[in-house]
Amino acid sequence: MSIEYKDYYALLGVKKDASADEIKQAYRRLAKQHHPDLHPVKDKPQAEAKFKSINEAYEALSDPQKKATYDQIGPGWEAGPRPGSPPSGGEPFAGFSDFFETMFRNEGGQSFGRGQAFQGASRKGQAVEAELPLSLEDSIQGGDKRISILAPVLCPVCGGSGRQGGRTCPACAGVGETRQERTITAHLPKHSRDGMRLRLRGQGGPGSRGAEAGDLFLRIRLLPHPSYRVSGDDLETTVTAMPWEASLGGELSVPSLEGPIRIRIPAGTHSGRRLRLSGKGLGKEDGSRGDLYAAVRIDIPDKSNGTTARLYQELREAIL
Template sequence: MAKDPYSVLGVSRTADADEIQRAYRKLARKYHPDVNRDPDAADRFKEIGEAYSTLSDAETKARYDRFGADFRQYASSGAGPAGGTPRWGSGGPRPGPRPGRGGYGNVDVNMGGDVDWEDLLGGWFRQQGAGPAQGADHEAELRLTLEEAIRGGRRTVRLAQPGGETRNYDVDVPPGVLDGQRIRLAGEGAAGRDGGPPGDLFLTVQIEPGAKYRLKGRDIHFELPVTPSEAALGAKIKVNAPAGPVRITVPEGSSSGRRLRLRGQGMPDPKGLPGNLYAEIRIVVPRRLNKEERELYEKLAAVSDFNPREGL
């Protein structure tokens, strides 16, 4: 059973022509066989093209909306609202790709005829002798720790190449880069054709989750363990935060869950204000008490009238 073209493109049934085209362009670039080396990419690319050919034509889209997966037989028999011979790209028989225009080995992409492929795919279909064409863009992940993302600086990244070899790239990481941001290495993509310029390499930043610190936007959150006496009497505590050592003042009478804010000590922002550092107090008691500690705790329990459960 043919897949629903709306689901294939990831759009709703109320999507207009512009939304459909934007979704198609995004997916076509992602799954184009020149860019995506996944074995299933060619089939996915073909599926995306067929979905677009159904939804990009208002007449064909109307037939699909009315008859669903059987819309082609209504068109070919003349029984539906769009009777007559179906257009190429509207669900009827289509010619295979012309040599040098849409073929990838033995893969028949079977795309519609109303798409400007030269504009959409940056000249990927041009062959030798057809003029210069820019190479395809490549994408990869750049994994950083929180500390590396805060500091930024020059990093060397080793990436696999299409032929199975590896290559090192020098990357200037801007301080304060966030998870999901992309760093562009101009001219480090696929080689151009016929003297055309190469494509670019885009590195998507992935900040690895840490055991101690959590990043929310540009704010950094962590738990601050304190002793009962530090929480009751107050204290000044030195902590090695991701951006460097900081001194935190714990107010007298602090309970677990209290948040202390250190303004501007979070993730830096080259274009604006840095984030904040938030320390959440967590009172920790010793698992074992020596004799003197036990005597002092027993004395405190005897003289203190503090009841944290009052009202329960």
Template sequence: MARDYYEVLGVGREASAEEIQQAFRKLARRHHPDVNRDPAAEERFKEINEAYQVLSDPKTRQRYDRFGPDFRKIPEDYDERVGAAAGGGAGGFRGGAFRRGGGFPGGVRVEDVSGGFGAEGGINIEDLLGGMFGGRYGGAMPGADQEAELTLSVEEAYRGGRRRISLGEGSVSRDYTVTIPAGVTDGQRIRLAGQGGRGRDGAAAGDLFLVVRIKPDRRYRLSGRDITVDLPVTPWEAALGASVPVDAPGGTVKVTVPAGSSSGRRLRLRGQGMPNPKGTPGDLYAEVRILVPPSPTARERELFEQLAAASSFDPRKRT
């Protein structure tokens, strides 16, 4: 089955005509086969174009919303009363530029059909894209935006700073100096203006977007900007209370363990999580883990035995 046209353009079903046009322009620039050298770009461009041609026409969009992928099979003189009883009938969609499952007649390139939508209220892609491809996709042409992943440790994401990276393979790799904002989160994009695909005939280069990926860490667990870290404590620290150090991405901080704390208790250090240059920073949560001496000395064993004899506490007894 063909993909949902709204999904193709990345818009909701309630999107306005302007939002649909903006989404198309953005995707068309990124996936146009004269800009994007990915072998799959041309098919993706055809799919985007087909979705736009349907959703940009109010009448066609209304039919698509009502009948879904089968809207082309419903005659345009479809009678509501007859259709409700008989379930519609076979028919065609006026204008043969689109076909389900392919979008364009086999063997026809994008540029061969791009100017053919002017008749009967159709849309000329060159007009819509503001001539960004220089007329029939020749002449000056802006470079394509590109993406790459930037893998960081939790500490690197926390501190930010400048980092030199190399993208590409072998002799065709390029070096970049990247300024990483303090507190970047997983999935955040860092824009390097003018560092994407090269333009043609003097046109501006595209942008390079680095998508941040934060490596899993055995010490730190991230949830948005909040950080959780295990806090090992001794049985007596948990029972009597203590001030103990916590290993945080920004350095060691002190946390007060209340008397009577059990394993799993979460102690919140407000504002000690991931920084946020544009708002409130996250919090740091220290999760108590009570550890006992793996090989107690004779004196430690004696004291534990005395405690066992003196205490009536039963952790397995429900209170």
């Protein structure tokens, strides 16, 4: 009886040097994709076969001992069965190929089946990444912010074992986790920056067999703002001045992230001049803040009458 070598790495679509995490991720993705329950009747047999081989590959590569054995033997297996390992006979392993059975007959004890692998060692929950969209105002103020994320939770049907009534759990495809919307409170520091990562301990994926939960990483993404143009750590906004304010000097109100600020504009201000409000911009890497620039735009009053027209004419004659 010849036993066909199975490339478990290729089955999971990972490289030979893939980390345990990468292997798990690939398995989870494929297990969901090929779960027989998700396919129409005519495609079920094919999906089932694929699902089985994915499970087998994961069983072999997720167990460090089995993985070591498998890596050691390699494709040279084609030359024939490993010495001392009978290709058949004895109690069969649940649903696995002859290749798997033969390879691991002497490794893992009497009876492990698909599914039990998920109940094995206790493992810390996986780290979860989520995006946290933030207004510019909130980024400056900091404080507690409540957000909803899709977080992994232990599968409510099988309780995380991946098995249900002696079969692969249909709710989670044997993975033991599902995603659920969860509201959490994140404590934001003052002056948060775009791209900053916040770590929330124990708010990530659930641990298996009583192990601690993984961490949640929130990546801050600053939202566009209707009143400001963002340039690095600096902000720019536009303020409108009347001709006499620009010419004689005056006071203007500038919208800042912390509310309006009154500034003086000097006499003889031209349209387009940028006035700097130091330290009123976005948070900088060193904890300080960038600047806010108020670009002055000169407008004329909407109201016009005989008096204003006469004054403009006087102005023209005085200057020409």
